[in-house]
Amino acid sequence: MRFSDIIGQNGVKELLSHGVDIGHISHAQLFAGRCGYGALPLAVAYAQYILCENRRDGDSCGVCPSCYKVAAMEHPDLHFSFPVSNSEFVIKRNTSGSSEITSDSLIEKWREMMNVCRDGDMQNTIPQGYFNESEWYEHIGIGKNGQGIINRSEAYEIIRKFGYKSYEGGYKILIMWLPERMNDSAANKLLKLFEEPAEKTLFILVSQSPDAIIKTILSRTQTVNIPPIGVEDMTDYLSARFPGIDAGAVAKSSQGDILSAHAMAEDNDEDDTNFNMFASLMRLCFAVNHTGLIEWGENAASLSREAQKDFISYSLRMLRDSYMVTVGVPQLNYSFGRHAQFITRFFPFVNNSNIEILISEFERVALELSFNANTKILFVHFALSISKLIRKA
Ligand SMILES: [Zn+2]
Known part of the structure; x- marks a missing residue:
């Protein structure tokens, strides 16, 4: 090599x-x-x-x-x-x-x-x-x-x-x-x-x-x-391999990670686990559906460690992009397709009153995942605490 x-x-x-x-x-x-x-x-x-x-x-x-x-x-x-x-x-x-x-x-x-x-x-x-x-x-x-x-x-x-x-x-x-x-x-x-x-x-x-x-x-x-791969390099790489896609948008959204970029570029609409998980978590949060949140947590706990980490990085991107819209810089929202569509309705719930604590809650889970935590307790507790934080907005 x-x-x-x-x-x-x-x-x-x-x-x-x-x-x-x-x-x-x-x-x-x-x-x-x-x-x-x-x-x-x-x-x-x-x-x-x-x-x-x-x-x-x-x-x-x-x-x-x-x-x-x-x-x-x-x-x-x-x-x-x-x-x-x-x-x-x-x-x-x-x-x-x-x-x-x-x-x-x-x-x-x-x-x-x-x-x-x-x-x-x-x-x-x-x-x-x-x-x-x-x-x-x-x-x-x-x-x-x-x-x-x-x-x-x-x-x-x-x-x-x-x-x-x-x-x-x-x-x-x-x-x-x-x-x-x-x-x-x-x-x-x-x-x-x-x-x-x-x-x-x-x-x-x-x-x-x-x-x-x-x-x-x-x-x-x-x-x-080793930093994320730069947006320009990623765009060049993607446009050579996937001529049909909006390489620039995928490059930005992948945040410099070639594995995420491939997953997004190859995305067929039926298999979008991260989006579905994020959307359903937020729906359950707004509905204050405790039973649903606990089930969501148990389901998240059953995923592979890598899938769990992927979900966390995906969610952090969604929070970040939503916050950019909230604070009036939508051009820094790098999401596209239905992810962007979701954000058009979701963004008001991510703002100055909760962005920091929301992000630190997601990051805490990511960190604990590296330490062989009991994932069932971790994700159930996480789902319940996100529900409180998102409704605080
Ligand atoms: Zn040589």
Whole structure:
């Protein structure tokens, strides 16, 4: 994967390549940003740049032996670590007798996920390396509601791998995807390695919830913020792939997240879970229908973690766009289609008296979702408290 394969993110690409060019590479870095911003593909492109034998013009060459090996996810000095769980697939393969499985048991699945073009016809295929946590769990056969962890055996494996020199004499790199899934015991094992790494060692942690990473690990990393993909880059990308849509509107509404943008661009009207959930929550709130709100909360709790987070970001967009209309700047309302139509009736209920507290309530739920909260209690309580807040307006 080259930097040129990544959508937008020119600022980050320059920052990263320039660091390498002047020999400044921090040994433990945290790439923080949503999966749909491209944090993972950026980490791989960065690793490929560092390992490339023939870097030029701020990018890897793409054709040297090293670049080939990275592209195949088979470079001996590039290691991956990611959340795993005991899927049927793993149990079949796990012959070592150990009860805890590690990333190595799933490395073939990981390569498939990283390399295989997804979602049918080429035109609508999401580029390599852009996928979210539940897609990964679905791919390894534990279902999109599954939850993987980075466990102690994994930490031992990493320590073993980083205990000897690189094969090819250059850098030795670990890309750890979703370090927020690391448990205490793994984190304790890895602390010393992160603190006193061997020379030419690089750890890249790729996280979408840095708040949920164990603090001792977090404090040993240097953060590289991966921002949302810029509107212009997103518009260019979308208009090339989806000629029939209003690329500019979708780009704005997707808020820099390629996965959201694809979901919106491919939207067929029958499957609009977020819109339906938001609209029904608001209807129940206005009707002060307590039984309905409790049912709504239970239903929300039964969704996958990723779907729940998606709903929260969707709702935050709807609140933001409604507020823009309320305060007289409708041109900053980026919603379109029936989302916009809904806002024309809904906006007066989001105003200065409740916008802040509404947003913080949605954000609180998003944060608690990262911490394995009891989602049934969380969403029922949430639905009831939103009902109070929205009627306060
Ligand atoms: Zn190369």
